[in-house]
Amino acid sequence: MLEVHGLSFAYGDGxxxxxxxxxxxxxxxxxxxxxxxxxxxxxxxxxxxGLLEPASGHVRWTTDVPDIGFVFQDAALMPWASxxxxxxxxxxxxxxxxxxxxxxxxxxxVGLTGLADRFPQTLSGGQRxxxxxxxxxxxxxxxxxxxxxxxxxxxxxxxxxxxxxxxxRAERGWAGLFVTHSLYEAAYLADRILVMKxxxxxxxxxxxxxxxxxxxxxxxxxxxxxxxRATSGIMxxxxxxx
Numbered sequence: 001m002l003e004v005h006g007l008s009f010a011y012g013d014g015x016x017x018x019x020x021x022x023x024x025x026x027x028x029x030x031x032x033x034x035x036x037x038x039x040x041x042x043x044x045x046x047x048x049x050g051l052l053e054p055a056s057g058h059v060r061w062t063t064d065v066p067d068i069g070f071v072f073q074d075a076a077l078m079p080w081a082s083x084x085x086x087x088x089x090x091x092x093x094x095x096x097x098x099x100x101x102x103x104x105x106x107x108x109x110v111g112l113t114g115l116a117d118r119f120p121q122t123l124s125g126g127q128r129x130x131x132x133x134x135x136x137x138x139x140x141x142x143x144x145x146x147x148x149x150x151x152x153x154x155x156x157x158x159x160x161x162x163x164x165x166x167x168x169r170a171e172r173g174w175a176g177l178f179v180t181h182s183l184y185e186a187a188y189l190a191d192r193i194l195v196m197k198x199x200x201x202x203x204x205x206x207x208x209x210x211x212x213x214x215x216x217x218x219x220x221x222x223x224x225x226x227x228x229r230a231t232s233g234i235m236x237x238x239x240x241x242x
Contacts, residue, residue: 001027001066001143001175002048006057008199009043017043019199020057025143027063030169030176032186034231035196041179042147044196048177049145069136069174071146075128077120083107083131084116090139098138106134109168126157130164137168146178150185158182162189163215183235187227188219195234203234 002025009018017040025031033041046052048059049068069090077086087106088098107113110130120128129149136144146165150158162185169176180186186193193205207227209218218224 001025001029001061001063002177003060003062004044004048004057005060007044007047007054007059008056009040009047009052009054017199018047018054021200023194023201025175025177027142028173028175029191030178030189032190032193033177033179033196034183034186034193035181035235037181039196040199041181041196045145045147045177045179066142066175067139069139069141069144071132071136071144071149073148073151075120075125075132077128077131077135079120081119082116083112083118083120083123086120086131087134087138089135094139102138106138109137109171110134110164126153126161129153129161133161133164133168137172137174140172142174144174144176144178146176148179148181151181158185159215165189166211183228183231184219187224187231188215193227193231195231197235203231205230205234 004021004023007018007021008016010016021044023031033044035041043052047054049070084103087103091098103116107116110133112127112130112134115127120131123131132149150161153161166189178189187207188209190207193207194201195203205227208223209221210223211218213221
């Protein structure tokens with residue numbers, strides 16, 4: 001679906017945040033960009049989305065340019081608009097109208113049935129993030145970009161959001177590129193993990209979890225434990241690629 005080659009980017013102050021970066025994303029695949037704050041993860045996401053122009057290198061789509069949904073770290077909801085209006089925003093901007101059945105399906109998918117007329121300030125943090133996810137998938141995108149959407153949530157709620165993403169992916173079949181600084185989240189959600197440091201990819205790990213197992217058993221499996229160990233080794237500078 002996507003090939004990125006030789007990508008570099010510097011902000012106006014001359015600070016280079018992405019350096020000669022290569023990556024690929026296959027159709028239906030979920031790839032995590034993992035690394036410490038400031039390593040360039042979020043900038044890569046914005047370059048892929050076309051929100052920033054690279055200084056060098058290219059972003060090439062190997063298929064038709066896909067419809068893209070974007071989930072930001074902050075839910076970024078319109079406070080004056082209802083849940084329904086927030087979710088329908090991508091369709092509104094495209095000059096389309098969201099059908100009642102489609103809205104109800106989206107609300108059910110993210111566990112917000114009955115909350116269409118509520119406003120963001122009346123929702124919990126987890127509910128606001130669910131609205132943000134519903135908005136991102138309202139146009140049925142082929143690619144979902146996620147920029148640390150669960151970073152501000154507590155661990156229990158973060159686990160619930162992880163399960164939501166996996167269930168939506170299984171249902172809708174989109175590919176995903178998501179940014180996180182959580183090694184455990186990357187190990188659980190991704191088909192491949194790309195570790196970043198100082199604007200470059202320093203290693204890759206393939207978790208290979210058995211999705212037929214329960215979430216608890218997946219996290220307790222040898223595949224998960226080895227993924228965490230291998231990824232931690234790369235982040236510490238050891239360089240390991242199963």
